[in-house]
Amino acid sequence: MLDIFLIGVGGQGLLTIGEVIADAAVALDLPVCFYPYKGMAQRGGLVKAQLRLGRSAVGPNIPPRGANLVIAMEVSEALRAIRALRPGGEFLLFGERWLPTAVMLGKAAYPALETVLEQVRAAGGHPVYLSPDSLPAGLPANLFVLGAAVGRTRLGNVLPAAAVEEAIRRRWPRDPERNLTAFRAGHSISI
Amino acid sequence: MPSRTLLTGNEALALGALHAGARVITGYPGTPSTGAIESLLAAAPPGVHVEWSTNEKVALEIAAGAAWAGQRALCTMKMSGLNVASDSLYSVAYSGVIGGLVVYVADDPGVSAGMCEQDSRGFALLADLPLLDPSSVAEAYQFVRLAFDLSEAVGTPVMVRLVTAIAHASAPVEVGEPAPFLEREPQLLRDIARFTKAGAAICMQQHRDLIARLEKAGEWIRQAGLNSLQITAAAGGIRHPKLGIIAGGVVSAYLEEGLEMAARFSLDPRSVSTLRVRAPHPFPSEEVRALLRHVDAVVVLEELEPHLERGVYVEAHRLGFTGRIVGKLDGTLERVGEYDVRHVVRGIAAALDLPVPPDLFAATTEAERLAAPRPITVCPGCPHRGTFLAINRAIRRAGYKRDQVMVTGDIGCTILGMNPPFDTVWNEVAMGASIGLAQGYVHAGVRTPVIATIGDSTFFHAGIPALINAVQHAVPLTVIIMDNGWTAMTGMQVNPGTAEDFQPPGGRRVDIAQLVPALGVEHFFVVDPFDLDGTTAVIQQALALPGVKVILSRQECAIQAQRRGRRAGVVRVVPENCNLCKLCITLTGCPAIDLGAEAVVIDPALCYGCGLCAQVCNRGALIHTSVAQAARPVAG
Numbered sequence: 001m002l003d004i005f006l007i008g009v010g011g012q013g014l015l016t017i018g019e020v021i022a023d024a025a026v027a028l029d030l031p032v033c034f035y036p037y038k039g040m041a042q043r044g045g046l047v048k049a050q051l052r053l054g055r056s057a058v059g060p061n062i063p064p065r066g067a068n069l070v071i072a073m074e075v076s077e078a079l080r081a082i083r084a085l086r087p088g089g090e091f092l093l094f095g096e097r098w099l100p101t102a103v104m105l106g107k108a109a110y111p112a113l114e115t116v117l118e119q120v121r122a123a124g125g126h127p128v129y130l131s132p133d134s135l136p137a138g139l140p141a142n143l144f145v146l147g148a149a150v151g152r153t154r155l156g157n158v159l160p161a162a163a164v165e166e167a168i169r170r171r172w173p174r175d176p177e178r179n180l181t182a183f184r185a186g187h188s189i190s191i
Numbered sequence: 192m193p194s195r196t197l198l199t200g201n202e203a204l205a206l207g208a209l210h211a212g213a214r215v216i217t218g219y220p221g222t223p224s225t226g227a228i229e230s231l232l233a234a235a236p237p238g239v240h241v242e243w244s245t246n247e248k249v250a251l252e253i254a255a256g257a258a259w260a261g262q263r264a265l266c267t268m269k270m271s272g273l274n275v276a277s278d279s280l281y282s283v284a285y286s287g288v289i290g291g292l293v294v295y296v297a298d299d300p301g302v303s304a305g306m307c308e309q310d311s312r313g314f315a316l317l318a319d320l321p322l323l324d325p326s327s328v329a330e331a332y333q334f335v336r337l338a339f340d341l342s343e344a345v346g347t348p349v350m351v352r353l354v355t356a357i358a359h360a361s362a363p364v365e366v367g368e369p370a371p372f373l374e375r376e377p378q379l380l381r382d383i384a385r386f387t388k389a390g391a392a393i394c395m396q397q398h399r400d401l402i403a404r405l406e407k408a409g410e411w412i413r414q415a416g417l418n419s420l421q422i423t424a425a426a427g428g429i430r431h432p433k434l435g436i437i438a439g440g441v442v443s444a445y446l447e448e449g450l451e452m453a454a455r456f457s458l459d460p461r462s463v464s465t466l467r468v469r470a471p472h473p474f475p476s477e478e479v480r481a482l483l484r485h486v487d488a489v490v491v492l493e494e495l496e497p498h499l500e501r502g503v504y505v506e507a508h509r510l511g512f513t514g515r516i517v518g519k520l521d522g523t524l525e526r527v528g529e530y531d532v533r534h535v536v537r538g539i540a541a542a543l544d545l546p547v548p549p550d551l552f553a554a555t556t557e558a559e560r561l562a563a564p565r566p567i568t569v570c571p572g573c574p575h576r577g578t579f580l581a582i583n584r585a586i587r588r589a590g591y592k593r594d595q596v597m598v599t600g601d602i603g604c605t606i607l608g609m610n611p612p613f614d615t616v617w618n619e620v621a622m623g624a625s626i627g628l629a630q631g632y633v634h635a636g637v638r639t640p641v642i643a644t645i646g647d648s649t650f651f652h653a654g655i656p657a658l659i660n661a662v663q664h665a666v667p668l669t670v671i672i673m674d675n676g677w678t679a680m681t682g683m684q685v686n687p688g689t690a691e692d693f694q695p696p697g698g699r700r701v702d703i704a705q706l707v708p709a710l711g712v713e714h715f716f717v718v719d720p721f722d723l724d725g726t727t728a729v730i731q732q733a734l735a736l737p738g739v740k741v742i743l744s745r746q747e748c749a750i751q752a753q754r755r756g757r758r759a760g761v762v763r764v765v766p767e768n769c770n771l772c773k774l775c776i777t778l779t780g781c782p783a784i785d786l787g788a789e790a791v792v793i794d795p796a797l798c799y800g801c802g803l804c805a806q807v808c809n810r811g812a813l814i815h816t817s818v819a820q821a822a823r824p825v826a827g
Contacts, residue, residue, distance in 0.1 A: 009565070019361070022197055022361055023197055026195070026196075026197045026363050031363070032197075032361075032362060032363065033328070033360055033361070033362045034360060034361040034362070035356055035359060035360040035361075036359060036360075037303055037359075038222070038303065038359065044565075044782050045565065045567045046565055055447075055448070057327075057444060057446075057447045058444060058445075058447075058448060059356070059441060059442070059444035059445035059448070059530075059531055059532070060356040060357070060360040060441070060444075061356060061445075061529055061530075061531035062531070063531045063532050063533050063552050064533075064552050064553075064554035065552060065553075065554050066532075066552075076562045076563040076565075077562065077565070079558040079559055079561050079562040080558075080559050080562050082554075082555070082558035082559070083554035083555065083556060083558065083559065084554070099563075100563050100564065100565045100566070101568070101611075101612070101776060101780050101782070102563070102564060102566075102611070103563050104773075104776060104785070104786055105773055105776060105777060108563055108564055109563065110563045111561045111562065111563065115561060116558075119557070119558040119561070122555075122558075123554075123555065123558070
């Protein structure tokens, strides 16, 4: 059983990752429940989602300290997912920064990357850091992060990369190559 | 052949209605219910009428009319919409239906969409209507089909309630065979005693019939086994008394996980009997009594109001049950927010005095406090940005301080004016409420100008009667209709004011610019919110005029326009003029403007070219060229 908490900001394609994982799980006949939080979703606003894999009778919400894996795509928002992390769980952090206006104006502080990683460790989690610099130019970050999640976290024990690639082909039937390339780049990266 | 498909709860519900033979499907957008009709409009099923109606009351009346003519009909809404539809719903409930009528309402425990945590099960109680409360996405598909059968078997409208965690969640669904297409000839049944409320005798007879139908529905639900009771054979004992758990709707999906977890704290799961309630109204008295007869203590788990729990107390009283009843009324569990496995474990622990460590789920919130605040604001290119800036400027130029002028707010994207950097809007109540609220402030004796803001869809939905009221009573008031041409916040639905090209085939656009003067409004202005000076001047002028003033601030939603490849213009930075004063960011809060090392930077992927930043810059550091100008050949 794998409970995954995803967090980021609108426009990063975070919910798409969740949908691809859910689709791959269904194809493998693995029970899945995907619960996105859309709220008043818009570009740059908070987005989060919960994925529960492997339990057939399951409610959509993961309890606090219940997620074995967190996938965070924005440095500051990652802090809001730490309460979801189970001690001993993995925390994949893609280090992109989307500065809110108040931060740009110098009216609010933005957390340092090291602060976030310290908080993950303090919650008993294992940080897996993915630098935005490692994203090959022109490729979508979300599929890159998904690749790293499959290649470098326990998600790969549940979903083989081939199953995710199939789900990517189903999602973008006409032109899967760019997304597959991003996924493979993330999957083969050494962290 | 049945197939297993990944669907959202909304999609599952819509597909279930289609497979049940629904012929008329109506609704009004409202998160979290919107996805149901969205999926049907995308599928465009032949022979089925699907529409976004003007409001939920209209939607329900259309669906009821179809059901009275013998067809199967579905009506969808969020819980706030049920309030609007309820006047007709109670009355239709008295008459009953001929064809099946299912009312889908989505509740939002945990408030993902910013409205009341209203528990629609209470509406079923008020209206004496059966209500089904599926516990999973898969059940959303099955139950809506059952709801149509129940509706026709008993002759009553049936409510189906989903919570956000089911409506928005995706899970595999066993999709069955569609019912053979119901080729029904519409019927015209004249029955005054049934379809009017003419006289006490008629109404009271309808009331008796309604109660009888509800009882019959209860029997149907019992036979169908929608509320599943599992009594365990294992004996309890003094150390571990026999425990009963009653779980409503989505909460029963957490039972298995909760029992596993409680087993780690010496619970013997074999001593637990369960009742999963997926049809809470009418109250499943027989099943509850059967459970109470068997157990020593009972835990009632349900989100929001203690509907089931109160019923359990009644049955406990009738049976002389003296065991413990754990739930909300004894203070163990809360009436606010979504439930998860925590609530199951907490309930069991309270009932059996299990040694569950208090910090089992206690997560630290220290990390969250270090996160940068991220208030939501309007999108890049949003026309409302110009309207909010103009309102703020007009108030100051008219000689008032911002805290002297009430600006009432409404539902939808226009409410984002409550947030920085605008801080324009003061309040938010319901669809169309801004215009009524504003009149109250005037009658209360407020002597400074009062402004009401409202979006286009909201104006059509419930704003028009309030505006008529203001005209009739000559209330000095400035109404600003922020018309972006779409029902935007729920994800771009077509409304009566949307451009003709997007209206249903043969349908017509209703133009607010023609409607408002027809209502008797003497001072009516149409402005372009991307023209900051022009819009400011008109608002300032309106504030000084007597009577009802209406300003239509009109410019299409930038998200929609961009999807069709449109842009308002281009903004260019003149770096040598920029001193990084940040005025453009401070005033507009536009996400397309970023800080560079020596000058601001415009993100071309985000910028719509509205030019508002150029209009607030006082150093000529931002140059805006509108699309019309850019298209003109450069002279010389």
